[in-house]
Amino acid sequence: MRMDPAAEIRDSKRTKEYINMLSSVADSEYGIPTRCPCGGSIIHEVRGKDDYDTLPGKRFFTCKNYEADGFHYRQPWVIGVEEQIERLTKRLEEVEVVINWVPEVNNHIQRLEAEVDNLTGQVYNLSMQVEVLEKLCFD
Numbered sequence: 001m002r003m004d005p006a007a008e009i010r011d012s013k014r015t016k017e018y019i020n021m022l023s024s025v026a027d028s029e030y031g032i033p034t035r036c037p038c039g040g041s042i043i044h045e046v047r048g049k050d051d052y053d054t055l056p057g058k059r060f061f062t063c064k065n066y067e068a069d070g071f072h073y074r075q076p077w078v079i080g081v082e083e084q085i086e087r088l089t090k091r092l093e094e095v096e097v098v099i100n101w102v103p104e105v106n107n108h109i110q111r112l113e114a115e116v117d118n119l120t121g122q123v124y125n126l127s128m129q130v131e132v133l134e135k136l137c138f139d
Contacts, residue, residue, distance in 0.1 A: 059076070
């Protein structure tokens with residue numbers, strides 16, 4: 001039984017929206033969030049103490065549609081930044097491993113290029129021998 005094409009498109013759109021929502025939830029649970037599970041963008045909020053001009057108050061990453069109903073995201077700024085620094089530190093360590101491996105890969109490439117040059121010379125010699133044999137056999 002086949003689904004109506006219009007219904008299939010609607011179902012596909014709903015599925016895509018659901019997957020995007022799951023991605024937003026996963027993204028918002030670690031590091032600096034970019035989207036709220038509701039799909040709203042994240043703003044940088046400073047809940048302020050107007051008493052002090054040097055201490056602006058507590059900072060948050062907050063959904064622009066935030067209401068204290070449990071459906072929107074608000075994360076303390078410090079936690080998000082700490083997690084983001086941890087994530088970037090881990091990526092930097094991974095990049096360092098790759099960078100340290102590059103000279104070894106370059107050496108390996110140079111050895112392979114030398115082997116290719118050697119094989120190219122051997123193929124040329126073999127083709128010359130085949131040419132000589134063809135002349136002897138067919139002339």
